[in-house]
Amino acid sequence: MIDETVLLESRTLRTSVLDRTEVLDRTEVLDRVKTLSLLPDGLHVTTAMVATYFGVTVEAVRQLKARHRKELTANGMVTLQGSDLAEFKRDILSRYPGSYPQPRSSLTLFPRRAVLNIAMLLRDSEVARRVRAYLLDVEQASRTGLDGPALDDRIDQRITHILGKTVVPMFNALIETSGEHQRELVAMRDGVGRIEQRLRTHHARLRRLEGRNRG
Known part of the structure; x- marks a missing residue:
């Protein structure tokens, strides 16, 4: 550095x-x-x-x-x-x-x-x-051979991976064993899902922009 x-x-x-x-x-x-x-x-x-x-x-x-x-x-x-x-x-x-x-x-x-x-x-x-x-x-x-967008791209992918592989499954497990708080947990899980989807959309947009810049 x-x-x-x-x-x-x-x-x-x-x-x-x-x-x-x-x-x-x-x-x-x-x-x-x-x-x-x-x-x-x-x-x-x-x-x-x-x-x-x-x-x-x-x-x-x-x-x-x-x-x-x-x-x-x-x-x-x-x-x-x-x-x-x-x-x-x-x-x-x-x-x-x-x-x-x-x-x-x-x-x-x-x-x-x-x-x-x-x-x-x-x-x-x-x-x-x-x-x-x-x-x-x-x-x-x-x-080190990395450009700014690529760095942001990998960060987005990492966050998406964590959300999809860790946070969402954790909510699913909690929902299965919960009682009175099930509705709140479902809402929280759905919110995380929406964040994950937005990150995936952002990732796809970055890919399109990179393609235009290379062209």
Whole structure:
């Protein structure tokens, strides 16, 4: 397993993880940890929104931005000024009144890739730590020849196996020997059966998606 400290210190590793994340179509990792609210364009967040997501101060994000501007810019961070900012204001304000922050002379925007980059730089954020842990799990799986969907696929299969081979038979045995609680046990068993069926459906959907991606 890659040490988290190495990820915090190595730009080369951070870039490798970001590139691997895109290949595996895992940019939704942010939402897996915590829902990331986006601007109405559906692509970017502001400095304040980044701070809110990671549970840190705006100043902490600004300091990080100043220290790692070149790296963050390479990963999509952009600061709008002048005509670019005016055009952005027109687009956002005209379609979504009230969605734009208070007037200012410049505005820094972060796409998801840059937000992931920040997650690999922020030391004092529990959310950032959880994002790093997920990214490192994906990286480790990739290095051992396993992709993200395959890992999820095996987890689903394992859960389904446990439900079908252990939990459901246990309920059946209890129902046979129970008296007054038989109805409740039957309802619980049926609920487990529905969960198992949903997992099987999810498994089949993953297989179809993998087939399309390979095609």
